[in-house]
Amino acid sequence: MVRMDPNRFKARLLKALADPIRLKILQILQKKEMCVNEMVTALKIKQPLVSRHLKILKDHGIVADRKEGNRRIYRVTDPSIFKIINSIPPDLIDHLSKRIIEAKI
Numbered sequence: 001m002v003r004m005d006p007n008r009f010k011a012r013l014l015k016a017l018a019d020p021i022r023l024k025i026l027q028i029l030q031k032k033e034m035c036v037n038e039m040v041t042a043l044k045i046k047q048p049l050v051s052r053h054l055k056i057l058k059d060h061g062i063v064a065d066r067k068e069g070n071r072r073i074y075r076v077t078d079p080s081i082f083k084i085i086n087s088i089p090p091d092l093i094d095h096l097s098k099r100i101i102e103a104k105i
Helices: 006-017 020-031 036-043 047-059 081-086 090-104
Strands: 063-068 071-076
Touching: 006 020, 006 047, 006 081, 020 036, 020 047, 020 063, 020 071, 020 081, 036 047, 036 071, 047 063
Parallel strands: none
Antiparallel strands: 063 071
């Protein structure tokens, strides 16, 4: 079995997570499995955009789907992904946000 370089894999994983819509999708799926139409309603964005972000998450193994009638139901493949997402402490967010804002002034 060929393994991807761990740093390359981490970079790809973080890139897949690096979008506010994808993070919102994961927050929704953390609570329960959902079909695309339910996510469209919850996120208040158009279906093609939700589907595009789900494809990215699926291509990176973060979500999976199953067919149920004519719908696809999505779920998070491994809940430990939330450890990564939640590992950024609020004080780091505040500190770096201030630096970014100051750099633009």
